[in-house]
Every structure is written in C-alpha cells, then in structure tokens.
Amino acid sequence: MENIILKDKGFQDALSILEQIIKKRITAFFNGESMIGSFDFSQLNGLFSHENDQLPKLELKDEEKFILLIALAPHIQPHFFDQVIQNNIPQAGDFPQLGGVRGKNFRGFLPTGETVLFILAGNNFKEKIEIQQYFSEDHFFAKNRILWLEEPPIGEPRMSGRIVLSQEYIDLFTSGKISRPKFGLNFPAQLIETQMEWEDLVLRKETLQNIQELQTFVNHGATLMKEWGMSKKLKPGYRVLFHGHPGTGKTLTASLLGKYTGKEVYKIDLSMVVSKFIGETEKNLSSLFAKAENKDWILFFDEADALFGKRTNVKDAHDKYANQEVSYLLQRVENYNGLVILASNFKSNMDDAFVRRFQSIIQFHMPDKKERLQLWKKGFPSNIQFASDVELGNIASKYDLSGASIMNVIQYCCLSALEKNTNVISLSVIITGIRREFSKEGRVLR
Numbered sequence: 001m002e003n004i005i006l007k008d009k010g011f012q013d014a015l016s017i018l019e020q021i022i023k024k025r026i027t028a029f030f031n032g033e034s035m036i037g038s039f040d041f042s043q044l045n046g047l048f049s050h051e052n053d054q055l056p057k058l059e060l061k062d063e064e065k066f067i068l069l070i071a072l073a074p075h076i077q078p079h080f081f082d083q084v085i086q087n088n089i090p091q092a093g094d095f096p097q098l099g100g101v102r103g104k105n106f107r108g109f110l111p112t113g114e115t116v117l118f119i120l121a122g123n124n125f126k127e128k129i130e131i132q133q134y135f136s137e138d139h140f141f142a143k144n145r146i147l148w149l150e151e152p153p154i155g156e157p158r159m160s161g162r163i164v165l166s167q168e169y170i171d172l173f174t175s176g177k178i179s180r181p182k183f184g185l186n187f188p189a190q191l192i193e194t195q196m197e198w199e200d201l202v203l204r205k206e207t208l209q210n211i212q213e214l215q216t217f218v219n220h221g222a223t224l225m226k227e228w229g230m231s232k233k234l235k236p237g238y239r240v241l242f243h244g245h246p247g248t249g250k251t252l253t254a255s256l257l258g259k260y261t262g263k264e265v266y267k268i269d270l271s272m273v274v275s276k277f278i279g280e281t282e283k284n285l286s287s288l289f290a291k292a293e294n295k296d297w298i299l300f301f302d303e304a305d306a307l308f309g310k311r312t313n314v315k316d317a318h319d320k321y322a323n324q325e326v327s328y329l330l331q332r333v334e335n336y337n338g339l340v341i342l343a344s345n346f347k348s349n350m351d352d353a354f355v356r357r358f359q360s361i362i363q364f365h366m367p368d369k370k371e372r373l374q375l376w377k378k379g380f381p382s383n384i385q386f387a388s389d390v391e392l393g394n395i396a397s398k399y400d401l402s403g404a405s406i407m408n409v410i411q412y413c414c415l416s417a418l419e420k421n422t423n424v425i426s427l428s429v430i431i432t433g434i435r436r437e438f439s440k441e442g443r444v445l446r
Contacts, residue, residue, distance in 0.1 A: 247404025
C-alpha cells in the first residue's frame with residue numbers, strides 16, 4: 001500500500017527501515033557495542049511532509065522523523081514490534097530494555113519513551129538526555145499536540161509513558177486527510193454550520209457593527225500578534241460574550257462567522273462537560289482545548305452561565321474545589337489563541353470577574369416590530385402565496401416573537417400547506433403556529 005504522505009517510501013519500506021535499525025540496536029546491546037553515530041537516517045528523507053493548512057508544517061530533524069515512525073508503526077502494522085522482538089530475540093520473552101506497554105483493548109506492543117531511548121541511545125547516558133528533549137513540553141511536538149508521552153502512574157519514570165500520536169496526524173499520514181473529531185465524552189463539541197448568509201441575519205445596527213469587529217479579529221488577528229509584534233503586549237485570542245433572549249441569533253451568528261472566515265465552529269455541549277464529580281469537568285474541557293490548540297477553531301459555549309456563571313460561596317470542600325476548577329478553566333479560555341464565544345441568556349448571570357476579561361460584550365435584542373416584519377418576509381419560501389386575510393405587517397406588529405420562534409411558525413405553516421397540497425398560507429394557520437410558540441413559553445395568545 002503506497003501512501004501519499006510518505007512520499008518517497010511505502011509503508012512496508014518505512015517499517016523495514018525501522019526494523020533494520022531496531023535489529024542493529026539489539027545486536028549491539030548484546031555485543032556490548034555503543035553504536036555511536038552508526039545510524040544512517042538518510043533513508044528517511046521524504047517522510048512525514050504534508051500540505052494541510054490546518055496543521056503546523058513539519059520541518060523535521062532525522063531523529064524527529066524516526067520518533068514519528070516509531071509512534072505510527074502500531075497504527076500501520078499492529079503487531080510490528082512483537083514480530084521484531086520475536087524475530088531477533090526468539091528465546092528472550094519479555095525484553096524490558098525496549099520499554100513498551102500493552103493496551104486495554106489492543107494487546108500488542110505499544111512503544112513508550114523508553115523504546116525511543118533504547119533504539120536511539122542504547123546505554124549512552126548523554127544521548128539519552130539529549131533525546132528526552134523531544135518529549136518536553138517546550139518541543140514542537142508537544143506545543144502543537146502532534147506527539148506526547150502519556151502520564152505514567154505516580155512514582156514511575158516519565159519515559160515509561162506510552163507515546164501518543166494525535167489522531168489528526170495518524171489520519172494525515174495514513175490517508176492524506178484529516179477526519180473531524182467525533183462527538184462524545186472525550187470530545188464534547190459539535191461542528192455547527194449554516195447555509196444562510198449574512199443578509200439573512202436580522203439584527204440591530206450596533207450589534208452588526210460589533211460582530212464585524214469579531215470578523216476583523218479572525219481575519220487579521222495573527223498579523224496583529226505576529227507581524228505587528230503585539231504578542232508581547234496582548235493576551236492571545238479574543239473573548240466575547242453574546243447575551244440575549246433565546247432565539248435572537250447567537251448561534252446563527254457564530255456559524256456565520258465561521259462560514260465567512262473559513263474557520264470551523266465547534267459548539268460545546270456543557271451538559272456533557274459539567275460533572276458533579278470533582279475534577280471531571282476540568283478533565284473534559286482540558287481534553288477539548290488540547291484538541292483545539294493550533295487548529296484555529298472558533299469555540300462557542302452556549303448557555304455558558306452553567307459553567308462560567310457566578311461562583312458559589314464556599315460552604316464545603318466540594319464548593320472550594322469547584323471554584324478552583326472554574327478558575328482553572330477560565331485561565332484556559334483566556335489563554336486560547338483563537339476566538340472564544342460564550343453565550344448567555346442574561347448578562348447578569350455571568351461572573352463579574354470573568355466578564356471583565358472579555359474584549360467585547362454583544363447584546364442580541366428581541367426584534368422590534370420592524371425587524372419582525374423583515375424576518376417574516378425573509379423567512380417564507382419565494383413560491384408561497386398568502387390568503388387575502390394575511391397582512392404580515394399587522395402580524396409583526398401584534399405578536400412579540402423571537403427570530404427562532406418566527407421560523408418555527410413559518411416551518412409549521414409550510415408543512416401544513418404541503419399536507420393540503422397547496423402553496424397558499426392562510427391567517428388561521430399562521431395564528432395556530434403562533435399559538436403553539438406562545439404555549440412553549442408559557443404565554444397565552446390573546
């Protein structure tokens with residue numbers, strides 16, 4: 001199988017190179033040889049390059065290519081390391097010098113930091129110290145969440161941690177494309193998209209002007225921070241609070257920002273993030289931010305006051321820990337280098353200390369009668385006709401509805417018309433739809 005990312009080598013050729021080097025190291029180990037400078041890494045030229053704009057460019061040293069190849073091997077050929085050990089040490093059984101662990105579901109050999117140290121350095125203490133830098137938090141791998149070491153149990157050597165290669169790069173190296181993360185407990189966020197245009201959004205002039213500032217940041221923020229040198233003076237990213245009644249366009253606005261700036265927008269499901277168990281909320285969101293770093297995603301927290309609202313008074317140890325946990329998460333939001341949008345129905349629900357950290361606070365008003373008329377006119381399909389008793393101006397003036405509620409009424413009217421095999425909408429159908437929306441909100445249609 002030839003891979004479009006491993007440009008000059010197929011999978012089998014790349015693994016053959018790795019097997020030859022492991023064999024040399026094992027032989028040298030049993031013969032008491034140092035093998036300093038004996039590896040020929042030129043065979044790895046052409047490996048691990050890519051042209052995906054969403055991920056950092058890979059300008060790798062030979063050792064870094066080799067570490068990537070070690071991490072990728074189980075994903076290409078699951079029992080590669082077991083076969084290499086069996087072929088080269090048939091009577092040895094377990095070979096602790098090579099490191100490695102077994103997974104929970106996957107029972108084959110998974111390489112650890114110790115695996116890399118043994119293959120590249122053997123018993124050379126100085127080389128081992130130098131190689132460990134490739135797993136430091138300051139290295140290119142960790143900063144860009146490409147490759148890192150899993151945290152080992154407390155008290156065990158750090159290099160005994162399993163090597164983790166991010167799924168994005170596994171996909172990239174094996175298929176040439178990146179698959180989107182799957183919604184679930186490990187990634188409690190969903191991609192949100194829209195087919196609508198800015199022209200479909202009915203908002204007040206000042207609200208639209210504030211939204212334009214967000215679009216400007218997404219388009220030019222990197223230039224401001226890097227080329228203009230403002231990274232020394234400003235915190236990374238941009239934080240904004242959307243507040244206003246449900247159905248006033250907060251989620252649609254976030255989707256449109258992504259559409260018109262070419263950024264993916266992920267809506268965080270706080271019901272999956274917030275946990276009653278101490279420490280779990282922090283763990284869930286930390287995983288999310290780790291995946292989002294350097295992706296340039298727009299993160300959208302709907303009903304954010306559930307997590308970022310006013311903090312509780314400390315009544316017991318759980319309250320104390322919860323407040324510490326929220327403080328930590330606020331710091332993660334503050335250090336995120338992209339656009340973070342937090343949405344709340346009421347600004348007063350949000351913690352004042354956190355609100356001060358926003359660069360922008362944008363209110364989404366309930367539409368007035370003029371704006372409601374726009375929504376009614378824009379919402380219906382072009383082929384719809386209205387009965388003689390329908391006057392949209394009167395309906396817009398009389399019934400106080402949000403944009404989302406108006407669209408619900410329009411959907412109800414259109415489906416009713418289709419059921420009756422007509423394209424004519426009557427006033428009675430519209431009123432029935434409005435009554436349904438009022439009922440949802442506990443209001444009575446007069």
